[in-house]
Amino acid sequence: MTDQAYNFAYLDEQTKRMIRRAILKGVAVPGYQVPFASREMPMPYGWGTGGVQLTAACLTPDDRLKVIDQGADDTTNAVSIRKFFQRVAGVAVTEATTEATLIQTRHRIPDTPLRVGQILVYQVPIPEPLRFLEPREAETRKMHELEDYGLMHVKLYEDIARHGQIATAYAYPVKVEGRYVMDPSPIPKFDNPKLSGSPALQLFGAGREQRIYALPPFTHVVSLDFEDHPFVASKADHACDLCAATDSYLDEVIIDDDGGRMFVCSDTDYCGGRRAAGYVGRLGGQA
Amino acid sequence: MNALSQHRPLLSVQHLGKHYGPRIGCTEISFDLYPGEVMGIVGESGSGKSTLLSCMAGHLVPDAGRVVFDTALGPRDTVQMSEAERRRMARTDWAFVHQNPRDGLRMGVSAGGNVGERLMAIGARHYGAIRATAADWLGRVEIAADRIDDAPRAFSGGMQQRLQIARNLVTAPRLVFMDEPTGGLDVSVQARLLDLLRGLVRQMGLSAIIVTHDLAVVRLLADRLMVMKDGRVVETGLTDQVLDDPQHAYTQLLVSSVLQV
Numbered sequence: 156m157t158d159q160a161y162n163f164a165y166l167d168e169q170t171k172r173m174i175r176r177a178i179l180k181g182v183a184v185p186g187y188q189v190p191f192a193s194r195e196m197p198m199p200y201g202w203g204t205g206g207v208q209l210t211a212a213c214l215t216p217d218d219r220l221k222v223i224d225q226g227a228d229d230t231t232n233a234v235s236i237r238k239f240f241q242r243v244a245g246v247a248v249t250e251a252t253t254e255a256t257l258i259q260t261r262h263r264i265p266d267t268p269l270r271v272g273q274i275l276v277y278q279v280p281i282p283e284p285l286r287f288l289e290p291r292e293a294e295t296r297k298m299h300e301l302e303d304y305g306l307m308h309v310k311l312y313e314d315i316a317r318h319g320q321i322a323t324a325y326a327y328p329v330k331v332e333g334r335y336v337m338d339p340s341p342i343p344k345f346d347n348p349k350l351s352g353s354p355a356l357q358l359f360g361a362g363r364e365q366r367i368y369a370l371p372p373f374t375h376v377v378s379l380d381f382e383d384h385p386f387v388a389s390k391a392d393h394a395c396d397l398c399a400a401t402d403s404y405l406d407e408v409i410i411d412d413d414g415g416r417m418f419v420c421s422d423t424d425y426c427g428g429r430r431a432a433g434y435v436g437r438l439g440g441q442a
Numbered sequence: 443m444n445a446l447s448q449h450r451p452l453l454s455v456q457h458l459g460k461h462y463g464p465r466i467g468c469t470e471i472s473f474d475l476y477p478g479e480v481m482g483i484v485g486e487s488g489s490g491k492s493t494l495l496s497c498m499a500g501h502l503v504p505d506a507g508r509v510v511f512d513t514a515l516g517p518r519d520t521v522q523m524s525e526a527e528r529r530r531m532a533r534t535d536w537a538f539v540h541q542n543p544r545d546g547l548r549m550g551v552s553a554g555g556n557v558g559e560r561l562m563a564i565g566a567r568h569y570g571a572i573r574a575t576a577a578d579w580l581g582r583v584e585i586a587a588d589r590i591d592d593a594p595r596a597f598s599g600g601m602q603q604r605l606q607i608a609r610n611l612v613t614a615p616r617l618v619f620m621d622e623p624t625g626g627l628d629v630s631v632q633a634r635l636l637d638l639l640r641g642l643v644r645q646m647g648l649s650a651i652i653v654t655h656d657l658a659v660v661r662l663l664a665d666r667l668m669v670m671k672d673g674r675v676v677e678t679g680l681t682d683q684v685l686d687d688p689q690h691a692y693t694q695l696l697v698s699s700v701l702q703v
């Protein structure tokens with residue numbers, strides 16, 4: 156099946172070595188944004204060029220790849236990236252979180268707990284958590300260097316002053332091992348607690364911004380908050396209408412023109428697994 | 443505070459110099475500032491007073507000399523400090539009031555957030571306490587409590603300048619650098635701001651260095667005066683002494699140039 160016109164996993168070996176060196180540095184300094192020479196990929200920026208390069212650098216012929224987009228295995232972004240690696244690397248693919256050795260994700264962490272030996276690759280649009288607070292790149296680097304993170308709390312302060320609570324719901328800033336403040340990519344803040352102490356290796360790639368950062372397994376990650384407004388991992392206050400799960404992150408789906416709606420797990424593999432095991436939600440019978 | 447530190451200068455500037463290529467920014471500046479003292483630096487545009495202030499506050503790196511500040515751990519040369527130490531000092535012991543409030547404020551952040559930033563930067567993590575302190579400080583600089591969630595761009599020039607002062611003084615600094623704090627404000631607003639500043643300086647026992655070309659400002663606020671011309675200090679002394687009995691020809695010119703109404 157592999158397209159012989161390409162090197163294994165599309166990128167040439169020297170490029171993969173360069174990316175692996177950046178990954179190693181990122182793993183050695185958790186949360187630190189390592190610059191790397193991002194390549195042009197055969198897809199537009201914003202479609203996961205950073206994640207794809209990390210995946211290409213990490214893939215081996217024995218890997219089993221899973222790609223998800225907003226938790227789902229069957230959305231455009233996930234399908235096209237999965238097909239891409241089937242064609243240029245010929246690796247086995249799966250939709251089951253437990254069977255995958257490498258998972259590339261956009262905007263979610265799977266609801267099924269990860270295990271030792273798995274790699275989770277995130278697609279990151281804007282790696283700099285301070286970007287919208289401080290526009291100067293030289294200054295944000297200086298702030299990271301000097302641990303000058305007062306500004307990050309100003310953002311949270313503004314949230315509470317304006318909305319009565321911390322209204323940031325995704326890309327919620329975290330502090331890694333008490334040192335670097337990191338943007339966890341636009342995952343919902345419901346997923347933030349799963350960043351900490353994860354047995355899997357977590358890699359973050361921003362292709363356009365040319366940055367790689369990483370969380371080695373079992374890294375301590377804390378979501379920033381105030382003492383009187385603690386971090387809350389929020390989700391829609393419902394059970395999944397297909398599998399009745401109450402512990403998963405839910406998408407709201409409009410189903411008719413009369414205001415009808417349903418809540419379903421955003422993680423399709425998790426939902427499917429539960430339904431196969433016999434769990435049935437409110438609308439699970441008809442769907 | 444023990445008796446010894448009472449007699450030790452808070453800031454001691456020694457042979458400070460800064461050149462821009464072959465041109466002199468300022469040169470051979472030496473003086474001591476004692477706790478609770480307000481020093482005025484006057485001179486015309488281009489006399490090097492802003493360069494001097496920037497060098498003292500660590501915004502510019504001087505070419506020569508030392509700026510010794512009496513830190514909690516004893517006198518230290520701030521020029522030799524690491525950037526991290528200097529920044530920590532800049533947001534605890536020091537304050538800097540810019541001429542243009544836009545340079546000293548975050549225009550997109552609410553007034554409360556602006557005042558709270560320094561608190562959060564030194565580790566305050568209790569929203570209620572931060573907000574209460576911010577509200578208290580807005581009151582002290584005569585900004586109505588219901589403006590706490592408004593962005594400074596909705597404020598008048600005088601209010602912005604008062605907000606900048608609140609933002610700087612919230613961590614109770616020991617030394618305040620002010621660069622033309624009343625520049626660009628009309629006279630009645632200026633008078634109110636000066637009144638406020640004088641009250642705060644006396645109340646908190648602040649030491650301050652005020653750079654201005656406005657002699658009325660130093661007459662009201664400063665204990666001592668330093669007159670600069672072409673990057674050098676030409677005359678120093680008690681404010682009233684220098685203004686009422688100027689010795690140097692340039693100071694005489696400066697004093698006689700003030701328009702009488």
